[in-house]
Amino acid sequence: MKKFILFLFTLAIVLIACRKEDFSEVSTATFDEADRLVLDVNEFPYEHLSTYRFFKGPMVNQLPVVGVLPYAPITPLFTDYAHKHRFVWMPAGVKAQVNGDGHVLDFPDGAVLLKTFYYDRVLPADEQRIIETRMLYKRNGQWAFANYVWNAEQTEATLDLNGSITPVTFIDDNGTQRSINYRIPAEAECFTCHKQNDLNTPIGPKPQSLNAPYNYANGAKNQMIKWVEEGYLASGYAKNIRTTVRWDDPSADLSERARSYIDMNCAHCHRENSHCDYRPMRFAYEETLDPVNLGECVPPDDPIAPSQTHIVARGNPGRSMLYYRITTNEESERMPLLGRTIVHEEGVQLINEWISSLSPPCN
């Protein structure tokens, strides 16, 4: 009974708020639908991020309005220790479909994916700095890129797809001070990774990477279920999703952690119909149960030094091309090709442990 009263009270406030904001709108939808952000994808991209009204209060707080749903992949892409806020938004009445555990959800027209890159402890002031908010939006069946670079005051972000560099000195989560030349990508750089069959594509929102709990403002919930509840995902998908694990979950199987890490950090290029599919590796999670696809005991096409006898030399990271590629910062040798200028030390340690654990040694 108490609950019911509270519910009515909430309803009244919402209705009043709606009327204040928009007298002309007649809505027969639920409360959330009525309050949902309305955007016309045909007007995209706007010059300023604030124009979309994705966030309430000061934009720097990244508090999404109703209908802008935060999400996170189980294992994220490493990008120079940047932290990220990710959000999804769709117009009313449309939803994404599951299209296989390892495939990006089949999003409807008008869908928007946002990814804000920031550092918590940026020197000299030791304060948060948001650098950019990248955006993918779908129009007429095609994804398009927009990128918004934040101003120094952290009050606005402006459309810029030309690419630029901004130096950042920050303290990472382990207390280590690092200095980088942070790269804000140009449009062609976005496309290098976000490419499938020569068409733009998102990378992260796949069932295998979403099928895990997320701490929403009102409690933790499985992201797939939340998306269904939000009206963003068609229900009825097969529930036995082949799901990745957290790369840094010490309780998870070492091989699963390595495959999850390699999937998110490498497979956008090293899979069929992607940027570097002429090399033999096939690094997508659903493909790496086959050790040959992972490069185990497979000679590299073009070793940088003759010591790199295999892409993955079982038991021997020092002989493994994959390991060398993630431990060097030399621009033309490091992997991933884009998004990293410094070594992900914890990721390297994981790959070292994983390769060291493999046997028998390659011939």
Added chain:
Amino acid sequence: MKITVLVATTFLVGLHLQAQDTCADALPIGPGLHTVTAINGTENTPINCAEVFGTGVSSAAEWYTYTATADTNIFISTDLSGFPSIDTRVQVYTGTCGNLSCLDGDDDGGSGTTSYIVFAVETGTTYTIAFDNRWTSNGFTFELGMIEGPPPALELISFTGYNSGLTGTSRAVVDMNNDGLDDIVGVSATNVHILQQLEGGGFTSVNIPTTQADNTPSWSLAAGDIDGNGYNDLLYGGGQGATFMMANDEGTGFTEVSFPEYIFSQRTNMVDLNNDGHLDAFVCHDVDANVSFMNDGTGNLTFGQGGFGLTCGNYGSVFVDYDNDGDVDCFVAKCGCDPADLLMRNNGDGTFTDVAPLLGFADNHQSWSSAWGDYDNDGDMDVLIGSSSSGYHKLMGNNGDGTFTNITVGSGVDLFTGQSIEWTTHDFDNNGYLDIFGGGAMLMNNGDMTFSMDNTVPANGSVGDLNDDGFLDVVNGATVMYNDGNDNNWIKVITTGTVSNRNGIGARVMITSAMGTQIRDVKSGDGFRYMSSLTTHFGIGTDNAIETVEIHWPSGNVDIVENPSINTTIEVVETVTTAVAERNNDVLNLYPVPATDQLTVSGKLPANSPVRIVDATGRMVLMGVLTGNTLDVSSLPNGVYLLEVELADGPVKRSFVKQ
């Protein structure tokens, strides 16, 4: 080399477990098998004498000495039948503990990752042998033995390493101080390190600080004198754009000129794209259309995109005159996205048309670079398109009429499985035939369009003559791999343009000696990453005279030097003549480019010569006899075509474009 050992007859030395933990406690050994239980010696090796693989280092070693009882050759092998294959590394030193110097070393000379090394010893000399734990501390067994006579001849050509002390990223061998000798260039974001070659050998180290470069030459570097002030400028091809370092008029400082446009640079080149006498620049773009920087004549460059391949996947550009019409054409080895290679034929008016589909180059080859040169010395440029990933190489012989024949099978190249992103060609053994450098080997030209492999050579790098001995050396990182040379003769030619660009880039250099005529095109930027010497090098085998050196300049001027000295470097300065030499188009020339309705056919052609036109698929679209000097091509769809005129001594072919 696999050495089979009868274990029953051997004496395993495992008794002195701790004796070989330091240099001072090194265990004296003789021929036979020896077992290391684990590499746990407290004294690490002071210097690595073996090839350097990656950045890993050792922390412990096991120490032995061997005192030679005869002047002979000793081998040490961990590649032994009947024993586990262990990833060893061995060092061989002379000198005393605390003052050891490298004699030799080996990491992977055996099968797999085992070690095998042969070195010469002198009676009574003690050699210190150390196995370090660069790869593993696991125990293993090794054999020390004697090889009677000289070491087996494994190599067709040999090099000797020298640590130059170069700092920065090693990218170029090119003359930077304009003294006619090649120098070595290493680049960091704020410095250009130049090792200036000294007459008589050695280097002077010069550091030239620069402003913090927006882009570094992580992907490639090209050099040339863009502003014509006598000193070579540098082009850094970075992952996000291009930066020029313009040398000042004394060659003592650089001014940075960076462009804001995003380029995922791959191969960079300097070349006079519009043949106005001023050097322009070219940058292959991995993920977008290729980029040109046009020179306004005063060294000011303008960014441009378009006209040189409009899709992504551009890796290795090189500029040569494939059709002998006097202007440079552009080949682009492609990979990944849209991997069909480009052969951009220079239309002579600053525009280029892709004739790759017509000439059999537009295949899905997955290559990062190509090696263009006249492999059979018949006066036209052939090409080896080396594999990076597809697993096969493609050797295309130039037919002399602007078409090519795939001659891979039977050349020896077809049996070669090495792959790499670098493919270049030089005459490394000075026998008068161009060798192929790539795939972890040199393919030594036998002179008959067949090649023999030598895989004992250095890794690919910048190529030039760093001791002025007429044999081409290779720079790997900071190491100069000096070509040990042989008795063959040679000449080097410095091309100094006046009407043409100062470096003579794009010039055709021809020499004639008893063995025949050899040709080179002067180019800035070949292979994938490195910049090699702008001095043109020829070997002439045992010929002891050169009749003529001919320079066909991009301007059309021709200079001929008769009876030059051999085994030396000559400089040819472009002579300004009033009568510009006729291009090699006197037999057959087609214009305009592109043609719309009428194609004009000029040349020394008999009346009523049979003529036919085939399209890009090889289908004949027009046939007849040439009655006048024009052909009506208005009915042809737009595209690239090949026109063939039948002459008494065979067909002459030229491609043209209908638009």
